[in-house]
Amino acid sequence: MAGAKPGVHALQLKPVAVHEELKKGGKFVKWDEVRMKCLKVSFRANDVEILDISYIRDTRTGKYAKQPKDAKVKEVLGLTKEVNGEGKLLTVVYGNDLVNVSFLNFQAMQEDVAKIWTDELFALSTNILSQNVSRNTFLYKAYTKLKLQVNQEGKIPVKNVIKMFSDKKRVETALEQCGLINNKDALAIVLGFLVKLLRTCYTLGLLFCLCSSGSKRKPFISLDQLMDFINRRQRDSRLNEVLYPPLKRDQVRQIMEKYETNTSQLERDQISLQAFSRYLGGEENTIVPPERLDIIDDMNQPLSHYFINSSHNTYLTVGQLTGNSSVEMYRQVLLTGCRCIELDCWKGRPQDEEPYITHGFTMTTEIPFKEVIEAIAESAFKTSPYPVILSFENHVDSAKQQAKMAEYCRTIFGDALLIEPLEKYPLSEGQLLPSPQELMGKILIKNKKKHHHHRPSESGSIRRKEPGEQSSPHNGKVLCNVAALWISGICLPQGTASSEANATEEMSNLVNYIEPVKFKTFEWARKRFFEMSSFVETKGMDALKSFPIEFVEYNKNQLSRIYPKGTRVDSSNYMPQLFWNVGCQMVALNFQTLDLPMQLNMGVFEYNGLSGYLLKPEFMRRTDKHFDPFTENIVDGIVANTVKIKVISGQFLTDKKVGVYVEVDIFGLPADTKRKYRTKTSNGNSLDPVWDDEMFVFNKVVLPTLASLRIAEINTLGYHYINLKNELNQPLMLPSLLVYTEAQDYIPNEHQGNDTMQASLWINMSHKQAKNKLHPQTFEAFLFSSLCKNYFVVRLAKMEMTSLQQYLRWFVCLSDVKVQSVEELQQNKHYEKLLKKQRKELKELRKKHLKKVRTDGFNYRNYPCLDLLSVCHCVCREKKELQKILDRKRLNSISEAKNREKDKAESELNEINRKHIQDSVSLIRGLEEAQTRRDDKLLQRHRDVLQRIDEELPQVSKRSETKKVGSAKNLQLVQS
Template sequence: KYAKLPKHPKVRNVFNLDFPDSNHLAKTFTVVSGPDMVNLIYHNFFASKDKVTQVINHCTHRLCVYIRLSLQTNKDGKIPVKNIYKMFPADKKRVESALASANLPKGKYDTIKPDVFTESAFRTFLTHLCPRPEIYEIFTSYSTKPTMTKENFTKFLNEKQRDSRLNEELFPRLRQDQIKALMDKYEPVTTNSNRGLISPEGLLFFLMGPETSIVMQDRLAKCNDMTQPIPHYFIKSSHNTYLTAGQFSGVSSPEMYRQCLLSGCRCLELDCWKGKPPDEEPIITHGFTMTTEILFKDVIEAIAESAFKTSQYPVILSFENHIDSVKQQEKMANYCKTIFGDALLTEPLEKYPFIVLLLLCSCSNINSPPVNPTPHPQGTAGQEVTAYEAMSSLVNYIQPNKFISFDNARKKNKSYVISSFVETKGEAMIAKSAVEFVEYNKRQMSRIYPKGTRMDSSNYIPQPFWNVGCQMVALNYQTMDFPMQLNMALFEFNGRTGYLLKHDVIRRSDKKFDPFCDRIDTVVASTLTIKIYSGQFLSDKSVKTGVEVEVIGLPGDPKKKYRTKWTTTPNAINPVWNEEPFVFEKILLPEMASLRIVVHEENGKFLGHRIIPVDAIQSGFHHICLRSESNMPLTLPALFVYIEVKDYIPAAFAGITNQKMSDFIQAGRGPGTSPLWSLKSDH
């Protein structure tokens, strides 16, 4: 099934979609688009032949990794120049000048033939629209002539773009033929590249290429060992998945389950309540509130449709069961069996890709709600009912139990037992017994969820819970606040599988870990230095802008939040800061820390952000493509920065050169392979 069935009866009648023997549903598919998971637009299509929808559906999922530039043409097939002015409304005179420099028509009512408006012409236009004096400054520091020689370009790559922590034997420097290939690829003037030269424009294009991505590309692909016990992974998890807005009067929708799964989420929550006569169909809603109700069956169908489109790894369903009817629980079990089919794991398997695990949370008593319910810190989780045989028989691998104490859990030593903690309880446990919490999470799983008083569906900061190894840190996916941005950024890695292998220090059984420590014996701390040079196309308005930088990690990591000065003039097309670098001297556990960069207008309005795990950052000059509040890539807005990540050297060793210390520490190891240095495979 590749389509969302149209709600309008007339549309369904046209294609006979309601007839049991109709195969027309197999010919339909739906494309869902929107700025976030809540505000969605549905585009329904009907194919004339069978299996076309399967092919198109597969292709659309593959196309999502590419960025395409679409140009609108008028009835004559030409591109109106006014469209270009609309794209850059902040400075019309600058747009006019840039069009003229690219030999393109500049009149507001002029048009451009598509064969004239080539990629090369558009690139020339952007180069003149957004001049880059800081790139020229970098260029002249390596060459006093109009072009840079291959030798100087090599020096630039080795001094600025190479990670100083890399072991020379494991990650050798680029060969001359590889460097020449880069010059040929990015130098726009053929005569220069033929002579082994590169111009400032060529250097700019190189610094905008994939080889200089700030993120190590091998980290984005599936790179973790996926054969470890399930408690050894962080699992992308959702709270009250069905809600599209607030916790008290929000709209519930099965579509949220689809969107969460497509984003890589692997743990979903279903709050199950009794359906009303005559159908007595189990429903999903937020109990004792004004949130709308949706059918349990519709949710199970939505999960079955989308569970494994973006990740092949197990989906865990967390049931909050409030149904005290044997008949309705039997209905629920039957829907799970028939709709999930073989994907539902009911028997232990040695190999288990493409499976759904049920986690049925229930307790033995039924609590009657008060007449005027007050939001409880635990929400409705404490008002669950008994799970009867039909549903409880489907639960395996993960058994929910009420948490008693760390000592009790250690003595029972049951790795398949999971306990859920409201955020406030979890925070208190971290403050009082952080080391014990880490030990607990090495052996078995914990799930953290927002307190019931977050009626606006806001989120708590997940980092403290990751620091102690909590696997399922469940958040409200309908609210794209800072905690969700941090969550989305972390799970972009390891192929977006929704599973991330925890660091060795919070997995190994032979050594305890204290997240509040100031040093970790088995880990080399990092020093991160970042210099903000400039911005590109940060806003379509003429405004002053500023950048904020911080590191989120362990409590002992640097807490300082750095800010640039506001730009002196209202210029969001190519603002330049070029201030002193910001230094985060000692990041204790780089694998558990993230760099956060946010751009604001002077009035505080958010313009864009980016969050990147520290251990995935490449040293060097980079253009950082910014994201929206909902973590969607913005087309043009970017920051140009220089970042250096190196091994932390204590003050007592300040006299030892960085290279000698790095060679000593790095003997036999290197950080991730960067795209620029992975070319060594040709060797």
């Protein structure tokens, strides 16, 4: 997914290092407001609570830590109005998704201790290397967890071992092999026990690897066999042997000494099965090289040259129509490395006039705008130092409240808010955007900008731009769709982006490099690189299908944002790969839903140091290159790859005794071949299933730099353990897969085994060319050599090759060209004219036929809807006219009654009003009944028309097909 700097990368990621203060330990008071109790924390307790550090999402102290609200808890902690002890508070946030996070609250004895623990725990939990350690490290982690769960005698209860491995029979077998079967209640566990237990789970998969290494089922591997195994199986054969030389005997010997503990084996230049297992699970065989997790991309390119991790409706925790909005979601999303978040702002109530954030016209809850800005200020740069983009959807139509929003941004963000454009990058046409490196630590505002023709009204309110004001070339279609929805009684939720309020001067001053504008055409947007447009996924897909090359060109210099369509009320996500393929930078997803698209997004943006920015491939950045995402040919000289994967075995895949299977998906360009495989289902074995399936072959991956595998992005070949992760991309301790991966340059099936012959042919022709250059009489042979050379290159580019006989036949056809007479040339010319005329007539006939079909379809489907709308308007008009007549009659009667005797006037007035009400009710009721009858007739007529269309459609299609076949026959007759 990224383009890396050339050359060898020097790893900058720091390995895990525990601070001395944490090793020493400290005194803390753990408080829980729900249970209203406070406990002292110590290492020795009857029941040990263990929290895996990889599940820690955040640590907070000071004003950002949880503050107790209960008076009793405050009193115990010594927090009073006079004593502000918030600096001693420490909150640990943990969870395995972004919505359901939990909090552990502590109070340290000193503020500096709380600060150290806060910083160091966060550094440990977010260390990228610790999230991607070797298989051996994860097993040692499981062993350490067991050692911490000891009873009062310092022994580990067997129930804890069974609970971890979820297989009582396997645990008892390992106990028996260790000689501990007599004591089933507790055991003084040692590392050897864990080795015995794991050996029973790993043996079958390792036997496959041993056979591949050439050991022929022997329980050991020799040094020569191991060297051959490493250089042939574990090394990518496509690598340059000068820059990446194969390992030598002394290097392989060092590996053997590192993993083999039996000196007698080493003396015979052998390693055992156990040592070989440790080698496969060691640091040398991690599936993702550490340098790929580091900041490896060039961060000095313009902002438009990067894929940017982006969120949609960041504040939501569930669906789009109901549920809670949460300030915490902004913190959690930013902590994942997301660099573009959305704020849906609305006008506050008259009491306090504080703007709030919610999903407009839905039943989602509201959260204060100010609290969201404070949360962003705290968490914006904890995970990544690179710029954060705040995408405002601003519905605040109050100048006063917009000024308040701008003031909050200025005061809370402070110097981090980019207000003025950088001196090197003025807002002028043709000027490229600044780079993430130059914008490091900055917050950019995306909000509509006030221009000179946007002026607020004198009352201080701002005119809201309604959706109906937008001109649309599809007004007829929209009207019909609205009519259809009105008939069926369905009201689908509409997006609120089109009803944004105009920006005030204060908010406009905060907008610089990311000014949103309505997209018109690709030509219109050219040169104004600081303007960007947002596309709903359906419109983006239309642009992707209709103008793929233009879309890629647009994204080379300008930013585009894609967001989910409004009908995704369940907060599901679309596949982001589709829009990455055309270079869209901000592909916004619903982070609260950890579905397959979100898992892909998490996995892809884990690379490049979790910075939230991934450099696009070079051909998506350079203006002198053009890229079609639907191409099946070589892209910019990049050779397509064939990827092969064999899933050998699994370990601890689930704690349930069920059959399991493994899915392998690849995501890339549309031209890539088969995208999904799955193994057979294991027979009720989830602890150590072994699959004897064929190798999964993704035959053609056109652009490997833009492709991802769902298991992991395979960058190293050979046999590897893949440590599995959960939906939030957090590593799981025990579940893993043993796989074999292989990658080759793609060769089409028809050319397999033919490439060597073609290369030798070309070399022979080149030799002939060199020999015959001095002899004019050998021009024919020289021509043949040159033609073959050129034709070979063209065919190779199309990944097609032919045999020597085809080349010779082709050359004979060229050399034996017969000269045509003038009459033959005239006949050919006349034939070309007839053929061109026939094609033109056929094209016009098809166009005319399609136009008639569209017109008839429109009339049949939409005119009843329009009739129904006109009837509705007519009924409303009749109601108003009838009401006017009745009111006029009542007023005349009242004026006549006033002129009569005064004692009778009041009674007559009451009688007139009563009669007026009765007449109005009876007449309107009659009118409504007549309207209902007319509605029923129109609806029935509409159903009849639709039924007739469905009945006649096959006949019309058949007649159309007959006409098309007749036209084709006529064309063939003319050609003959």
